[in-house]
Amino acid sequence: MSQKDTSDRFNQDQTVIRVVNLVKSFGGRRVLDGVNLEVRRGETMVIMGGSGCGKSTLLRHMIGSLFPDEGYVELFGQNLNELDDKSLDSLRLRFGILFQSGALYNSMTVGENVALPLREHTNLDEDTIQIMVKIKLEQVGLRYAENLMPSEISGGMKKRAGLARAIALDPEILFYDEPSAGLDPVTSAEIDQLIMDLSRKLGVTSVVVTHEMDSAFRIADRMAMLDAGKMLKIGPRSEFEALRDGPETGDEQLDLIRQFIRGDSDGPITRRRSSAGFMEDVLGVAED
Amino acid sequence: MSDTVKKHGLIEVIGAAVLNGISYIGGMALLLSDTVKTTIETFKRPSSRRAIVMQMHRVGVRSVGIVCLVQIFIGVILTLQLAPPLKPWGQVDKIANIIGVAGFRMLGPILTAVVISGFAGASIAAEIGTMVVAEEIEALRASALNPVRFLVVPRILATFVMMIFLTIIADWMIALGGYLTSLLVLAPKVSIGYWGRMQEQLRMRDVVSGLILAGVFGIIISLIACHEGLKVRGGAEGVGRATTMTVVYSIVGIVVMACIFTMIFYVFNF
Ligand SMILES: Nc1ncnc2c1ncn2[C@@H]1O[C@H](COP(=O)(O)OP(=O)(O)OP(=O)(O)O)[C@@H](O)[C@H]1O
Ligand SMILES: [Mg+2]
Numbered sequence: 001m002s003q004k005d006t007s008d009r010f011n012q013d014q015t016v017i018r019v020v021n022l023v024k025s026f027g028g029r030r031v032l033d034g035v036n037l038e039v040r041r042g043e044t045m046v047i048m049g050g051s052g053c054g055k056s057t058l059l060r061h062m063i064g065s066l067f068p069d070e071g072y073v074e075l076f077g078q079n080l081n082e083l084d085d086k087s088l089d090s091l092r093l094r095f096g097i098l099f100q101s102g103a104l105y106n107s108m109t110v111g112e113n114v115a116l117p118l119r120e121h122t123n124l125d126e127d128t129i130q131i132m133v134k135i136k137l138e139q140v141g142l143r144y145a146e147n148l149m150p151s152e153i154s155g156g157m158k159k160r161a162g163l164a165r166a167i168a169l170d171p172e173i174l175f176y177d178e179p180s181a182g183l184d185p186v187t188s189a190e191i192d193q194l195i196m197d198l199s200r201k202l203g204v205t206s207v208v209v210t211h212e213m214d215s216a217f218r219i220a221d222r223m224a225m226l227d228a229g230k231m232l233k234i235g236p237r238s239e240f241e242a243l244r245d246g247p248e249t250g251d252e253q254l255d256l257i258r259q260f261i262r263g264d265s266d267g268p269i270t271r272r273r274s275s276a277g278f279m280e281d282v283l284g285v286a287e288d
Numbered sequence: 289m290s291d292t293v294k295k296h297g298l299i300e301v302i303g304a305a306v307l308n309g310i311s312y313i314g315g316m317a318l319l320l321s322d323t324v325k326t327t328i329e330t331f332k333r334p335s336s337r338r339a340i341v342m343q344m345h346r347v348g349v350r351s352v353g354i355v356c357l358v359q360i361f362i363g364v365i366l367t368l369q370l371a372p373p374l375k376p377w378g379q380v381d382k383i384a385n386i387i388g389v390a391g392f393r394m395l396g397p398i399l400t401a402v403v404i405s406g407f408a409g410a411s412i413a414a415e416i417g418t419m420v421v422a423e424e425i426e427a428l429r430a431s432a433l434n435p436v437r438f439l440v441v442p443r444i445l446a447t448f449v450m451m452i453f454l455t456i457i458a459d460w461m462i463a464l465g466g467y468l469t470s471l472l473v474l475a476p477k478v479s480i481g482y483w484g485r486m487q488e489q490l491r492m493r494d495v496v497s498g499l500i501l502a503g504v505f506g507i508i509i510s511l512i513a514c515h516e517g518l519k520v521r522g523g524a525e526g527v528g529r530a531t532t533m534t535v536v537y538s539i540v541g542i543v544v545m546a547c548i549f550t551m552i553f554y555v556f557n558f
Contacts, residue, residue: 121432
């Protein structure tokens with residue numbers, strides 16, 4: 001399952017996120033079924049997978065907002081299961097997260113959203129905070145929107161504002177949940193550019209959940225494919241590119257990934273879907 | 289196990305209801321203890337102090353009008369209903385005494401609480417529930433900001449203070465309703481000495497016990513509203529449910545608390 005990683009741009013020893021045998025069920029349904037993943041300092045890890053396969057759930061475990069039934073998540077070498085609220089909170093200051101919906105605080109302006117973590121977690125005076133807010137908003141190209149309310153801005157702007165808030169405290173890790181879903185191609189490319197800038201210029205470790213393949217291949221150093229609660233493959237981008245551009249392999253799992261990243265209408269995914277109990281269903285009805 | 293469940297359907301249903309009730313009260317107790325623990329910390333922060341003032345405005349100032357309106361009418365109704373039975377005894381002027389005690393002890397706080405549970409309680413539940421749905425609460429937690437300190441404490445403190453403040457106004461509005469009805473509808477002579485008789489009748493403990501109740505109601509309403517809001521799952525439907533349940537549970541909570549406290553006051557002759 002877990003591949004030998006050949007990408008040598010990042011130090012193997014500097015694993016900042018380690019997900020070990022993660023199992024999580026909701027109402028008896030196993031959404032995560034023994035997931036393993038390691039993310040190294042400074043790299044951009046893209047997690048792919050179909051809708052509802054548990055990507056957001058995996059992310060929620062990594063940020064300590066959900067806790068697993070089995071297994072554990074380590075951030076900076078600390079097991080989240082074993083931390084008390086206080087240590088968890090101090091760990092939370094070291095990462096930022098961009099939620100799928102942006103999750104801006106709707107009762108505050110864009111500027112106040114960005115200012116909030118600075119006000120609450122630093123001793124900076126108000127003038128400095130105002131300057132920081134402008135810098136962060138400039139970084140995502142939203143300085144003109146500082147005094148607008150979240151309800152007054154578009155989806156793409158919300159994502160960028162959410163990103164400005166996520167980077168307010170200069171985090172070491174950034175988590176992105178579908179940063180470019182539902183955006184037009186240009187805005188989506190802009191967001192990708194932002195993610196890459198933050199990663200390259202500031203050395204931030206990034207974990208990006210997405211099923212936009214263009215964007216995935218643009219930003220990834222390494223990629224991981226999640227399916228039915230399990231990691232099918234983890235490897236450097238080049239391996240996935242080879243899979244995408246090469247012919248069918250005959251291996252069920254690899255072909256499944258290949259179909260997913262190519263967006264083909266025929267392949268193991270669609271065959272699995274159409275075969276699942278369809279004949280039995282029809283025959284059952286006929287017999288009644 | 290499941291056989292017993294099927295056989296004893298009724299017992300199972302009652303048992304489940306009792307367990308649900310206990311776990312609901314347990315959840316609220318946890319929230320309350322979190323609130324108490326974070327209150328001091330909240331006061332230390334200027335931003336949170338500002339939030340408390342904003343919430344007081346939202347809970348209290350906006351409801352003053354409707355509270356006054358309701359309570360004046362209560363004064364009117366009470367007077368009109370008390371007058372006929374008192375008349376044969378020549379005691380119509382005792383309306384002032386009765387309204388004083390009934391209004392300040394119970395009707396002022398309890399009716400204000402009902403208005404506030406519909407007015408502020410429902411809107412608090414809807415607001416927090418919407419924040420849950422929009423992942424805002426999760427975002428707060430992920431930024432190491434405690435939603436209890438941030439959202440719950442200001443709302444509970446504000447509702448507590450404003451319930452007391454509004455009840456003081458409400459008490460006088462009931463009395464005023466009674467006075468105006470005596471003066472304008474009954475006979476002017478009934479209204480002569482109205483305030484004096486009320487003052488004679490009212491003891492400090494009547495007023496204080498009413499205000500204690502008001503404070504308790506304030507905590508109950510805002511606690512239920514925050515609890516229901518934070519519990520929301522599953523979109524707009526969940527938010528709608530939370531607002532309805534907030535009003536329903538608040539009214540039940542208000543009446544139960546009123547009963548318990550009245551028993552306590554009675555036993556201690558307060
Ligand atoms: N809190 C929860 N309670 C119950 N079920 C949940 C919960 N969170 C997620 N699920 C279920 O777990 C499954 C995976 O959800 P998740 O949000 O992780 O999917 P996803 O891969 O992020 O999908 P999408 O691409 O649509 O965002 C879904 O079927 C969802 O219904
Ligand atoms: Mg998701």
